[in-house]
Amino acid sequence: MFTPHVTDDSRPPLRHLDRFTELWDPASYSGQAWIALSATQLEDDEARTAAQKRRILDGWIDLLSAGDAPITHLYLCSRVPQRLLDAVSGLPDLRYLAVKWGPYEDLVPLSDLHRIEALHLGGATRVTTLAPLRLLPDLVEVDLSNPFRLEDFSELGELTALRYLTLGTGIGTDRLLHIPDLEWVRSLSHLRWLYLPGATIDSSDLSPAADLPELEYFGAPLRSTWRSQVMALAESNPAFLDLAMQYRALEQE
Numbered sequence: 001m002f003t004p005h006v007t008d009d010s011r012p013p014l015r016h017l018d019r020f021t022e023l024w025d026p027a028s029y030s031g032q033a034w035i036a037l038s039a040t041q042l043e044d045d046e047a048r049t050a051a052q053k054r055r056i057l058d059g060w061i062d063l064l065s066a067g068d069a070p071i072t073h074l075y076l077c078s079r080v081p082q083r084l085l086d087a088v089s090g091l092p093d094l095r096y097l098a099v100k101w102g103p104y105e106d107l108v109p110l111s112d113l114h115r116i117e118a119l120h121l122g123g124a125t126r127v128t129t130l131a132p133l134r135l136l137p138d139l140v141e142v143d144l145s146n147p148f149r150l151e152d153f154s155e156l157g158e159l160t161a162l163r164y165l166t167l168g169t170g171i172g173t174d175r176l177l178h179i180p181d182l183e184w185v186r187s188l189s190h191l192r193w194l195y196l197p198g199a200t201i202d203s204s205d206l207s208p209a210a211d212l213p214e215l216e217y218f219g220a221p222l223r224s225t226w227r228s229q230v231m232a233l234a235e236s237n238p239a240f241l242d243l244a245m246q247y248r249a250l251e252q253e
Helices: 013-017 050-065 082-091 108-112 131-135 152-160 183-187 224-234 238-252
Strands: 021-023 034-037 074-078 095-100 118-121 141-145 163-168 177-180 193-195 199-201 217-219
Touching: 021 199, 050 082, 050 224, 082 108, 108 131, 152 163, 152 183, 163 177, 217 238, 224 238
Parallel strands: 021 034, 034 074, 074 095, 095 118, 118 141, 141 163, 163 193, 177 199, 193 217
Antiparallel strands: none
16 A cells, blocks of 8 residues: 655654653553553553453543543554543543544544644544534544444535545555545645545545645545546646556556
């Protein structure tokens, strides 16, 4: 899968993993603002019994939900059950949240994160609605992976502050994400980055993306159904140049 090269340092910081403190034991938390948290899927040398593992998870839930942890950047880098995601609502200073994967489905707790700017939801296979995200006025980046049950993609069009949107599939699935059309992107007038890995657009019409006034990059799988559109758009729209170059490179192999 093609991964675009990112040079804008204002992008969210998963590419700055060295800034995160990796923790699994809530007792070891000492006020760090950037943490990569493994509250589940622990190794035996960390928690051997089911009771120990449950205490670890419960400890993190208590800490996060208390409302006084000065965490601004949080990476939940193991399986995330719903009650762990619920606890994140107790982090009023949170600006960045990444969820690796998990059986979570309710995003209502995230609506309390009024300062959040960037949200990565990996393995979002149970999520059916993004409506709670409407209450996040500073949200400028969303990365949504494997939302196969999402009922209405047009909800993304209500996040009008978005500058970066990644919507598609991630590692561990061969399924395609079917997006009916891109009409909903027309309201995202500030969007600079639109990346659709592992997705197919049922209407095959890319013009809504091409009409975005600030779009600098459009990325998607190499589908024959929209090759001619991409090549034509790339002649006048720099956002499509990278994708056009991939088509040309493929044809030369």
